[in-house]
Amino acid sequence: MLLGPSLAVSAVLFALGVAGVLLRRNAIVIFMCVELMLNAVNLTFVALAQQLGVAGQIFVFFVMAVAAAEAGVGLAIILAIYRHRHTVNLQNINLLKG
Amino acid sequence: MDGTLIIFWAFAGLAVVSALSCITRRSPVASALWLVVTLFSLAALFVLLDAQFIAVLQVLVYAGAIMVLFLFVIMLLNLGRPGPTDLKGPVGLGVGVLLAGLLLVQLLALRQAAPGLALAPGAVARAAAEQGMVPAVARPLFGAYLVPFEITSILLLAAIVGAVVLAKRKL
Numbered sequence: 001m002l003l004g005p006s007l008a009v010s011a012v013l014f015a016l017g018v019a020g021v022l023l024r025r026n027a028i029v030i031f032m033c034v035e036l037m038l039n040a041v042n043l044t045f046v047a048l049a050q051q052l053g054v055a056g057q058i059f060v061f062f063v064m065a066v067a068a069a070e071a072g073v074g075l076a077i078i079l080a081i082y083r084h085r086h087t088v089n090l091q092n093i094n095l096l097k098g
Numbered sequence: 099m100d101g102t103l104i105i106f107w108a109f110a111g112l113a114v115v116s117a118l119s120c121i122t123r124r125s126p127v128a129s130a131l132w133l134v135v136t137l138f139s140l141a142a143l144f145v146l147l148d149a150q151f152i153a154v155l156q157v158l159v160y161a162g163a164i165m166v167l168f169l170f171v172i173m174l175l176n177l178g179r180p181g182p183t184d185l186k187g188p189v190g191l192g193v194g195v196l197l198a199g200l201l202l203v204q205l206l207a208l209r210q211a212a213p214g215l216a217l218a219p220g221a222v223a224r225a226a227a228e229q230g231m232v233p234a235v236a237r238p239l240f241g242a243y244l245v246p247f248e249i250t251s252i253l254l255l256a257a258i259v260g261a262v263v264l265a266k267r268k269l
Contacts, residue, residue, distance in 0.1 A: 022194030
């Protein structure tokens with residue numbers, strides 16, 4: 001039975017992704033950490049699909065589609081920001097700060 | 099401890115270690131390559147969990163397409179060489195680690211709420227063996243989940259248009 005270990009690994013990977021988002025300032029690395037979190041959730045889906053039927057695997061399919069769309073748009077936004085500010089360090093991107 | 103469990107923990111350890119490297123490397127290229135290692139070990143875990151089709155998708159779509167897109171943007175922005183560290187200062191570091199650790203404890207506690215067995219052990223693997231690996235996933239995808247599947251195509255179209263509009267200098 002791999003359900004318990006899978007959920008544990010997925011929890012660790014998700015927490016690592018959150019830690020990356022909180023600790024890094026490089027926008028691209030933060031984006032990669034978001035992908036890491038999505039993958040941790042995918043692992044949960046697949047592990048539960050083994051117990052509850054194949055619908056979980058279909059949800060992973062949709063998560064991958066959303067991740068692909070998100071990566072395309074997100075990286076385009078990062079490119080646009082870089083063109084204006086010549087940096088992807090989030091410390092220097094503080095337009096909304098009062 | 100049987101063979102499957104040993105292989106599972108080997109790849110799980112590889113995934114966690116490479117994820118840790120991914121969030122700590124200074125160079126974005128190194129981070130991206132460590133993330134590719136994580137994605138590959140997750141694909142191996144998917145195979146162990148009777149999801150061979152998803153494992154292939156993981157390698158093709160995630161490690162193949164999405165990570166190439168990331169490396170492409172890193173190359174385009176010329177961020178390859180490691181600069182000064184972009185980790186937050188001591189206060190931000192402490193708060194971040196504390197929050198992530200808190201979340202980890204909560205997620206591990208949530209495992210208690212995992213549902214009991216709904217299917218006989220090995221039912222998904224048996225269905226895949228009977229119907230074939232891809233049909234076992236494709237039949238429900240094009241049957242019960244047809245409408246979400248079609249909506250996904252609209253989402254991808256919107257993403258393509260959005261990416262072109264955002265990244266182009268002048269339309």
